[in-house]
Amino acid sequence: MSIKSSLAIATGRSAYWFLHTFMKGGSSLPGKLTNRIDPDILTTLGRNYDVIVITGTNGKTLTTALTVKVLEEKFDDILTNPTGSNMKQGIITAFLAHKRSRSGKKLAILEVDEANVVLITKYLTPIAFVLTNLFRDQMDRYGEIYSTYQKILDGIANAPQATIIANGDAPIFHSRKLPNPILYYGFEHQPDGELKAPYNTDGVLCPQCHHILHYKYLTYSNLGNYYCPKCGFKRPELTYRLTALEDQTPTSSTFTIEGQQFRLPIGGLYNIYNALAAYAVGRFLKVAPTEIADAINGDQKVFGRQEVIQVNDKKVTLILVKNPVGLNQVLDLIKLEKQPFSLITLLNANYADGIDTSWIWDGNFEDLPALAIPAYIAGGEREKDIAFRLKVAGVPDSKLQEIPELDQVIKAIPKLPTQQVYVLATYTAVLQLRKKLSDAGFETAPM
CATH class of the missing domain: 3.90.190.20 (Mur ligase, C-terminal domain)
Structure with a gap:
């Protein structure tokens, strides 16, 4: 480790200690100070970690929390950024704050802002990217969903060997051919029908011929079992499937993924997708379905x-x-x-x-x-x-x-x-x- 890197890390950890001892916390400033001294510090901090990047418009924080809980069933040393501070400085702080164990696989499960994926993969080479969804959000920062997706793809291009674990129900994630291995998760719990998304829904044009996509069923917005009646473009084969949705309340959901029942103690169809993404990551890293259920069925209330x-x-x-x-x-x-x-x-x-x-x-x-x-x-x-x-x-x-x-x-x-x-x-x-x-x-x- 260089003198510059050592100084940067010492400064950042001192700032973190001071802020969390006397100022009730701080998830950004330690990373800013560290990065100012050594702009390449993430390369040093991330050495010897297997990194998984979780990004997308909605659900990053809960998906990250659920994924960490799932992987804790098998792995002892897991670094994450639980506060949702998901830009470069916040991720540096997460590394500074983490107390590493002396043995075993070291995992970094990182929630990353869509526009920061390319900044993070400049220094870290993930083993996997988890793509939750893309919806119109903060137009002043991201623009339309297609420009946001390009920001993510620019980051993925820095890690062409990494596995992509993507929401297969989102047409945009099947719109570009990539060199990466890809695993898809999604819903397969309803009989086929014939319908279109509501008139003001974004992202429902076929990426090949620009015809309006049709759906065999919709979950919400532009997510579902889509196909193009003109050119044959359709949802890819799912690797991980939700096969039954038994019950929903404002505070819980009961559902089945590939024969294993889950009871998520948080409401909302969108949060079931988050659990499904966490399940997919768990299976990718060889966590048993019963162990995943034990993790997801616990209390998962996340700040805010x-x-x-x-x-x-x-x-x-x-x-x-x-x-x-x-x-x-x-x-x-x-x-x-x-x-x-x-x-x-x-x-x-x-x-x-x-x-x-x-x-x-x-x-x-x-x-x-x-x-x-x-x-x-x-x-x-x-x-x-x-x-x-x-x-x-x-x-x-x-x-x-x-x-x-x-x-x-x-x-x-x-x-x-x-x-x-x-x-x-x-x-x-x-x-x-x-x-x-x-x-x-x-x-x-x-x-």
């Missing part, structure tokens, strides 16, 4: 992802929303709630959220009035935008409070008329609200 906070007598469920597809899946999730609930929507427009908030107009907020929700709060830095969107969707003024300050939102929660409260919030709003709740002494509710 359906985390339930007890606020006096209220159970407050925090759910991250950041784009139309994810938002609509969350709205479908809360429709399953059998108990009365109040709804808080928090909209920020910082860099990490995406500064363009026009995406809220593609969300199915018009479904809300039919749910007979007794009370709404609109808040966050762009409170007026989200309040106006709710009003246009049919939410009456008499049920809607506009409260931009998060401290005041927290004070308003105990006064809401229902015990169950859902909070749909963009990324920085989740972080801000979660910190303020913690500072006020409110913590995760008991299961």
Whole structure:
């Protein structure tokens, strides 16, 4: 190791120790300092690790958490970035913070921002890439889904021997011929039918002839068993299949993958895809299906992802929303709630959220009035935008409070008329609200 690398690592680890000892943590600054001293430090830090990169629009954080739990059934030394700090500096910090064991296979399971895949693979050579999905998200940063996919492919090109573990139900992941070995996972739980995706769905043009794709069945958005009636392009053969979907509630899902039943203690069809991706990685690394089930069936609440906070007598469920597809899946999730609930929507427009908030107009907020929700709060830095969107969707003024300050939102929660409260919030709003709740002494509710 060079003197420069040694100095960089020592500086970064000292910064990490100080921040986590005296400042309640820091997932980015240690990596920034280390990278400033030695821009090639990831090559040194990642030496002797088998790296798996998990990327895509939605589901990266939960897929990473589930994958780590699955692989812990077989491997002892697993490094990851659990805070969701998924750009280069955050990944450097994850390496700095990890305490390595002296023996056995060393794995690094890394959630990586789509635009950072090429930056990471400049220094690390993964053994596998996990591709979750691609939806329109943060247009100011990524552009359309095809340009986002190209950013990912630029990173994959640095590791042509790595195995790609891709969502086979996403047409875009079957649109380009690559030299890498590819394994596909997906849903195969319904009889074949004949339908098209909704009119405003992205990514439903055949990549070969540009005809509109048809589906034998859809799960959501552009995901499903697709085919082109004009040129014959179709979904690839799946390596790992979900074969039955038995039950869904707002807090759990029961399903079967290749004969093994799972009960995921978190709701949402989109989260079943995350579990299926984790299953695929586990099988890729020879973890037995029964061991995978043991890992996935445990408590998998992830910071800000359906985390339930007890606020006096209220159970407050925090759910991250950041784009139309994810938002609509969350709205479908809360429709399953059998108990009365109040709804808080928090909209920020910082860099990490995406500064363009026009995406809220593609969300199915018009479904809300039919749910007979007794009370709404609109808040966050762009409170007026989200309040106006709710009003246009049919939410009456008499049920809607506009409260931009998060401290005041927290004070308003105990006064809401229902015990169950859902909070749909963009990324920085989740972080801000979660910190303020913690500072006020409110913590995760008991299961």
